[in-house]
Amino acid sequence: MNDPETVQRNAVRDYYETGSGAEVTLHANEEAWQSLRFRPRILRDVSRVGTAIDLLGASLPHPLLVAPSALHGLGHPDGERATARGAAAAGALMVLSMRSSVPAAEVGREMNGSPWWYQVYATGRPSVALTLTQQAVDAGASAIVLTGDTPIVGRKRRATPGIVANAMHVENLRRTVDPSITAADVTQDPSATLDLIRALADRYRVPVLVKGVLRGDDARLALEAGAAGVIVSNHGGRQLDRAIASADALPEVVAAVDGAAPVIVDGGIRSGVDAMAALALGADAVMLGRPILRALMAGGSDAIRALLDQMRTELVEAMQLVGTADVDQLTPDLVVRSK
Numbered sequence: 001m002n003d004p005e006t007v008q009r010n011a012v013r014d015y016y017e018t019g020s021g022a023e024v025t026l027h028a029n030e031e032a033w034q035s036l037r038f039r040p041r042i043l044r045d046v047s048r049v050g051t052a053i054d055l056l057g058a059s060l061p062h063p064l065l066v067a068p069s070a071l072h073g074l075g076h077p078d079g080e081r082a083t084a085r086g087a088a089a090a091g092a093l094m095v096l097s098m099r100s101s102v103p104a105a106e107v108g109r110e111m112n113g114s115p116w117w118y119q120v121y122a123t124g125r126p127s128v129a130l131t132l133t134q135q136a137v138d139a140g141a142s143a144i145v146l147t148g149d150t151p152i153v154g155r156k157r158r159a160t161p162g163i164v165a166n167a168m169h170v171e172n173l174r175r176t177v178d179p180s181i182t183a184a185d186v187t188q189d190p191s192a193t194l195d196l197i198r199a200l201a202d203r204y205r206v207p208v209l210v211k212g213v214l215r216g217d218d219a220r221l222a223l224e225a226g227a228a229g230v231i232v233s234n235h236g237g238r239q240l241d242r243a244i245a246s247a248d249a250l251p252e253v254v255a256a257v258d259g260a261a262p263v264i265v266d267g268g269i270r271s272g273v274d275a276m277a278a279l280a281l282g283a284d285a286v287m288l289g290r291p292i293l294r295a296l297m298a299g300g301s302d303a304i305r306a307l308l309d310q311m312r313t314e315l316v317e318a319m320q321l322v323g324t325a326d327v328d329q330l331t332p333d334l335v336v337r338s339k
Contacts, residue, residue: 009297011160012074012075012297013297014158014159014160015071015074015156015158015159015160016069016074016075016290016293016294016297017158017290018156018157018158018159018238019156019157019236019237019238019241020154020155020156020157020237020238020239020240020241021154021155021157021241021242022157022241023157023237023241024237024241024242025234025237025240025241025242025243025244025245026236026237026238026241027237028237028245028268029234029236029237029245029246029247029267029268030268030270031245031268032245032246032247032248032268033247033268033269033270033274033277033278034274035247035337035338036247036277036335036336036337036338037335037336037337037338038277038280038322038334038335038336039333039334039335039336040321040322040323040334041322041323041324041334042323043323044323044324044325045325046319046320046323046324046325048325049316049319049320049324049325049326050325050326050327050328051063051312051315051316051319051327052327053284053285053327055093055262055284055285056142056143056207056209056228056229056262057142057207058093058115058142060091060092060093060115060285061091061312062091062092062308062312062315063275063279063283063284063285063286063327064090064092064275064285064286064288064308064311064312064315065092065093065094065095065264065285065286065287065288066083066087066092066093066094066095066287066288066292066304067095067266067287067288067289067292068095068096068097068098068119068145068147068211069097069289069290069292069293070097070099070100070169071097071099071100071101071168071169072100072101072293072296073101073102073168074101074168075293075296075297076296076297076300078300078301079100079101079102080096080097080100080101080102080106080107081102081106081107081110082296082300082301082304083107083292083296083301083304084096084107084110084111084116084301085110085301085304085305086295086296086300086301086302086303086304086305086307086308087111087114087116087304087305087308088110088111088112088114089301089305090304090305090308090309090312091114091308092308093114093115093116093117093285094107094111094114094116094117095116095117095118095119095145095287096116096117096118096119096136096141097119098118098119098120098121098129098132098133099121099169099186100169100172101168101169101172102172103135103172103175103176104118104132104135104136104139104141105135105138105139107139108136108139108140108141109139111140115142116140116141116142117141117142117143117144117145117209118132118133118136118137118141118143118144118145119144119145119146119147119211120132120133120144120145120146120147120200121146121147121150121186121188121189122146122188122189122192122196123185123186123187123188123189124184124185124186124187124188124189125185125186126189128173128177128178128181128185128186129186130203131176131177131178132173132176132177133200133204134204135176137204137206141206142206142207143206143207143208143209143228144200144201144204144206144207144208144209145208145209145210145211145231146196146197146200146208146209146210146211146227147211147212147235148192148210148211148212148213148222149211149212149214149233149234149235149239149240150188150212150235150239151188151189151190151192152188152190153187153188153239154235154238154239154240154241156238169186170182170183170186173185173186194221194222194225195225197210197222197225197226197227198225198226201226201228207228207229208226208227208228209227209228209229209230209231209262209264210222210227210229210230210231211230211231211233212231212233212234212235212239213230213231213232213233213249213253214232214233214234214243214244214246214249214253215249215252215253216252216253216255216256217256219253219256219257219263220256220257223257223260223261227261228261228262229261229262229263229264229284230253230257230261230262230263230264231263231264231265231266231287232246232249232250232253232263232264232265232266232267232283233246233265233266233267233287234246234249234267235267236266236267236268236289236290237267245267245268246265246266246267246268247265247267247268247277247278247281250263250265250278250281250282250283251281251282251332254281254282254283255282262284262285263282263283263284264283264284264285264286264287265278265283265286265287266286266287266288266289267289269286269287269288269291270291271311271314272310272311272312272313272314272315272316272317272318273314273315273318274286275311275314275315276315276318276319276322276330277335279327279330280330280331280332280334280335281332281335282332288307288308288311291307291311292304292307295307322334
């Protein structure tokens with residue numbers, strides 16, 4: 001029989017790793033990137049490779065971002081503080097989840113001047129999300145990521161009731177927002193509409209990106225409603241099971257946006273090679289979710305930095321082998337889908 005610590009650790013791992021439903025989308029995300037094949041160019045000068053990008057005013061050394069994910073405190077005693085330290089050390093922009101284990105101000109201090117964004121949901125008690133977002137902006141968050149694919153929370157296949165709960169998140173809210181907050185106050189608001197994009201942009205005067213976009217028409221509507229960028233995502237397969245894989249949705253969204261705003265993608269990206277495929281298909285940057293959580297559990301901030309450094313190395317090597325010296329030169333003609 002496993003000891004209680006092992007049981008808890010396994011429950012946390014299951015919570016981080018699980019998808020919704022039969023986990024079809026969870027697995028399809030990785031499979032879709034792996035089904036892509038490259039058409040490399042030859043005899044190009046790749047003695048020097050550039051991975052730097054500019055993203056909504058942030059100058060970044062590479063296009064690998066830390067995706068918003070909940071409750072890092074379950075996986076490491078320092079929670080999102082450790083994640084922030086690792087991200088900052090690797091030069092990665094971090095997106096802090098509204099359902100974090102620690103206050104945004106503490107994460108902002110750990111980022112130590114490196115750019116970071118704040119992710120927010122539409123909640124049944126709007127004042128909670130608004131107060132948290134204001135705290136994040138005051139702490140240095142330079143953009144807001146509005147998650148749009150969660151009118152309700154999808155049922156997770158492997159989440160263990162009672163072992164992994166949101167008590168840590170609620171306790172954070174009680175300390176930073178209102179001592180009377182309960183879990184019911186931070187349930188999702190299924191009545192939220194595109195109007196929320198403009199409302200957030202007007203209220204906080206920072207760019208608002210919309211996460212969870214899988215359709216070209218939704219991308220255009222989000223931009224018309226005031227979004228400064230879109231994030232192609234199916235929530236890592238944790239919301240609607242059998243939703244289209246992110247890699248499959250990306251080209252349509254890129255075509256719809258047509259260069260008018262940044263397009264970021266997450267879901268199933270596990271290597272620098274996957275990242276190169278996404279960039280070639282038109283993404284301006286990629287987000288990493290589960291790989292960051294795995295590194296956090298394995299070794300905290302040092303492991304996160306090592307992961308990001310390794311993926312950047314893989315990206316550089318893949319670009320050299322595909323015959324491209326700068327991320328701006330990665331184009332769709334480099335990629336085909338295997339049959």
